Amino acid sequence: MNMPDPTPPDPAKPAAPSDAVAQALSLAIHRHRIAPGTKLGEDELAEIYGVSRTVIRAALQSLAHLRLVDIRRNRGAFVAQPSRQEAREVFEARELLEPRTARSAAAHAKPADIARLKRHIADEHAALAAADNGRAVHLSGLFHVEIARIAGQGTIAGFVETLIARSSLIVALYWHRESALCERHAHDALLRAIEQGDGPRAEDLMRSHLVDLHSALDLSHRSAPARSLKEALET
Template sequence: MAGGIQEISSDRVATELADAIHAHRIAPGTKLNEDEVGTIFGVSRTVARAALQSLAHMRLVDRRPNRGAYVAHPGPTEAIEVLEARALLEASTARAAALRMSDADAGALRALIAEEHAAEAEGNHGRGVYLCGQFHLEIARISGKETLRELLEQLVARSSLIMAIYGRGSTAGCVNAPHHRLVDALAAGDADRAEWLMVEHLQTLISSLDLDRRTRPLSLKEALVP
């Protein structure tokens, strides 16, 4: 992951940790010790601390006084609120994207769906959830609503944690009919249907959550070192 003579940057460490969190290789609740992060990535404690601060700003990490940093573990109320907020924002991005959609955009979305299917077929649900988030962010990019896209980046990241805790197997991803129907509506320029499908899709994700489910936190070494 890390190595070489020149120390890698805190941004790169943060990115690699975020990718591992999104892909569910690091479980919610996992302790992120600065010294251990430094050892695994081959960086100083100062760089590790800066990386964890960056993740805390993204709401992927909780810093607890006198206890250190942990991968965030959203509670049931927060889980519902995050997805409800996404439904409000993504109704707008879906409508706008339908009015701007190109053949290349539709192709990019269909390629992401194919990757989602492949990940789920391999049993890699974490990768499927990550790709689901990328699908939604790509629609936001197509919409041209940059401020909403930036807001959604954090909400999508938090959704990955939520699905890791409360998702039900393959329902934690979005690999079935909802994404296909969304792309069809977007490609047809049907803004009303695209907006409705997006809201329905996210409301279905809310109703699929198992809010009594819990995950077992791993050590960072267990999560990242083969």
């Protein structure tokens, strides 16, 4: 007699349309297909995705909670533009949380987890080779989220997820350095440490990786955002 699983698999449950829209928008933002500051009109989105404004509003509210979009009452929703102060805060928070999750991930990682991380890194390399910068940034973020997930701390993983979502915007606004090579080696090294179960090393690598990223941001001037929307979303 075993207790029933409180959350059974439910494999064939149709996902909510609002979640689908939110994920589509989220992806577009993460891949830098929509610039920070872009207005997300409700009618426009409703037309694009073929659903009613009700669904669009739910999706936008969801993204607003992740701080990916900024909803101003009676004004509309805009892709968020984190300030320099917010950018600092986000990276400080990451530097506080992620080294810990990396250590924990090294302790808990199962072979399947390692395999997934390896696939991620392969995808990253492919995106870099194709010079698809938006996709590379997106995958790089997913790598961090995956590590937090493996750490078995769902709560903290959720926080990391929102931090990385915002990091994507921050990179879009303030990234300066050209080479993303540092990332590549950093992620490789992290994976090795986790694979070997070397927690302290994973923690150190994560910390220095984040410091690298943080220092690669240019907080003195802001790049130009804003462009059309429908164009950015189709295909």
